Amino acid sequence: MDKKRKKIDIFCHELVPKHELLSKEEAEKLLKKLNIYPEQLPWIKKSDPAAVAIGAKPGDIVKIIRKSPTAGETVVYRYVIDK
């Protein structure tokens, strides 16, 4: 890959929803609220461009805020996995 190429902020694109890393406390609160193990959340690969962009590591939980045709805006969570 061309290293000189400027890094693009993928979140500038309209179709890429906002991704946030959850802090440990927030993550625990979420898991407690849903009464689940982190593996029971939907997964996201650590190699996912958005996950790479926010520096997510396996075991983290990513909060995604995106547009929804039914609810206007909606929050979903992803558990970061290896591979």
Place this chain on the structure above:
Amino acid sequence: MSLYRPPKKIGAIRFGLLSPETIRKMSVTRIITPDTYSEDGLPIDSGLMDGRLGTIEPGQRCKTCGNRIGECPGHFGHIELARPVIHVGFAKVIYKILRATCRKCSRILLSDEELEDFKKRMDEYEKKWKGLSEEISDELLKKASRVSKCPHCGESQFKIKFEKPTTYYEETKEGLRRLTPIEIRDRLERITDEDARLLGINPKDARPEWMVLTVLPVPPVTVRPSITLESGVRSEDDLTHKLVDIIRINQRLRENIEAGAPQLIIEDLWELLQYHVITYFDNEVSGVPPARHRSGRALRTLSQRLKGKEGRFRSNLSGKRVDFSARTVISPDPNLSINEVGVPIDIAKILTIPERVTEWNIEELKELVIKGPDQYPGANYIIRLDGRRIDLRYVRDRKTIAESLEPGFIVERHLKDGDIVLFNRQPSLHRMSIMAHEVRVLPYRTFRLHLCVCPPYNADFDGDEMNLHVPQSEEARAEARVLMRVQEQVLSPRYGGPIVGAIQDYISSAFLFTSKNNLLTKEEVCQLLSVADYKGDLPEPAVKEPQPLWTGKQIFSLFLPKGLNISLRASVCRKCPGGCLKEKCPYDAYVAVRDGQLITGVIDERSIGAFQPDSILHRIIKDFGTDAAREFLDKIGKLLIEFISRKGFTMGLDDVEIPKVATIRIQEILKEAEEKVDKLIESYRRGELQRLPGRTLEETLEMQIMKVLAEARDKAGDIASEHLGLENHAVIMAETGARGSILNLAQMAACVGQQSVRGERINRGYRNRTLPHFKVGDLSAKARGFVASNYRTGLDPIEFFFHAMGGREGLVDTAVRTSTSGYMQRRLVNALQDLKVEYDGTVRDASSRIIQIIYGEDGVDPAKSDHGKAVNIDIIIEKVLSESEQT
């Protein structure tokens, strides 16, 4: 009743291969003789029907377990194969393993370090994600198959060639060398347990060499029962036939080997044995001719028993047949409630409901018992306190039996009016395909249902059949009544709106009934209201002199709940370009209901039809409950049917006839259009046609021609509809949405229009022309499937032919669509079947993994929504405004 015992929980299921030792251990006898029965009709010992393999004849006791038929589960035997054979099901696995292992030492063709690395990764995966370790094995197999020299013993490897179904070759320098199953088994045997694990085989459950069979299990006779025909001739099961073949060849092979026959003969027999074993497992392997019965029918062997729609899984395990059910043709009955189903008396006498005898119903049930199974309200069985079941068909004196009834007995009585049953029509595509109805026992032999429930079942009466099930427990009946009754299912969960509702004549009738010019005399009003079960006072007549007359709107309003406020635009609305005049609509298409009074507007599909969100029917359900909606539909239904039957509503040829002037004008328009087309073609020929962006010249021409002709058809249709007014029954049906469309009418009265195949004008047939009647390269309207005639006057032969072409495509399309969408539905349902909305609003799967944090991201139940939205502001404003107006 006994307490509910939770079924045992399955901890795990392990799949593996049977080892030769296990096969021998579970076998009760070795099968040697290829025959089944001796001449005196007794099973031959160590033959395929050996008595130790289980019982199939009534009265006979099993020689192994001593049980009779039904109790004896059957016992396996075994065949010792003279030479090993490949198991077809694992041929590919064997190939993969052979490629990845050394031909001499059978180690995986990777260095120790690499293997160690794979092992580590596998351990990790197995701990974290069980099942995913398969991927590692695949990777290893791929990597090892590329190695050409064994890193362990230094032996150089040959490429292995696999020829379906079960032949393997080594590509040596001298040429292809065939590997015998013995050699293959040898190699597989030498694979260490540790290597086997890396290859994706759990050595505890399956050793690689077990994929090469040396012993064949013989299934018990209960699996392959023989049938005795009336003539006394025994007919054996297909599996038995196949096993006979295997044993016979096996025997011959063994004899030849023992006699020291030439290698060639032995190999031929070996190959034959392999063939029989292949077809025994699977008779549809590609490249192998299927084994056939003497009659030429292909045998149904093991794999065929399991596979496909008629296989064990889909037919016997996923699909079950049930008791307490009935099926017959359906027919309509407008006099029923939408909650009811008419059940033929003959069916009511067979389907039963178990009723427990109590102090309070003992007299009633005694009477039913005395009536017995043959007279209608009767009973078929009694279950006594000791659990003994008495069949009333065979009781001589039913009076005595009836007297012996005491509390605690159960009487299985005939179905009677008011019982709740489940009613179903296939294909059961959504939950409204099975709804609970109340029974109405009726004469004759068909199920009867109310016409308003046809849309959810997608039923019509051209010979449709439906199924009926009788719930047997109190819980099931309560559940059916509370959750599944038709009135509870009126609102579709697919979108916010009723799915049950008026269709066809109900809609035409509603329009006629509520239109402005419908005035009814007192006599008519009284008769109509009595049919509709109206109990109450007559309203003040709208016209008092010279005689009292009531409007249809007034009478209709009697059935609307008090306090209902709604306005909407009817189907007949013309969508006036100057903006809607609302209450002052000249076409009376603005429906306004104030406090349960229909002020203006005609009632048509938009107000009471099925599939209509935000209609009057929808508001009644949402604001006044399902009971009110049911009552509304029942009563209005009877009234409307009575009204339209009295009035008479027909459509005939006259209804699509238009005046001569109009016909001439239409012909002129069509002629003009055809000339226009000819001009276009002319300019195309001369090369003067302007190309549209992104199109070829030909495409441009086609598009323009299509446009011109479509316009002409529309214009012709417009002229026709000018002459067909709202007094025309066909127009009423089209405009109100009862049946058909204006386009259908235009095709009947004016011009059928362009026929198409694959979205283009018809261009197939002969070379550069559609039919030999035309010149080569003729692009004119007529030559490419434009039908200028209408259905009333009829099509000429050429038009008729093109019409048939277009029609055929339509038919094929529907057939293809149903099959592909059916398959898609099956796969979707299989994938989504155990998703469920939990109490916390999350959507989770069976292992409670989260699919959605909130159902639909907004947590709205579409059935309870307003056309998908949680709230419909317009309706609320409307409601508040009209309520404040009234106070």
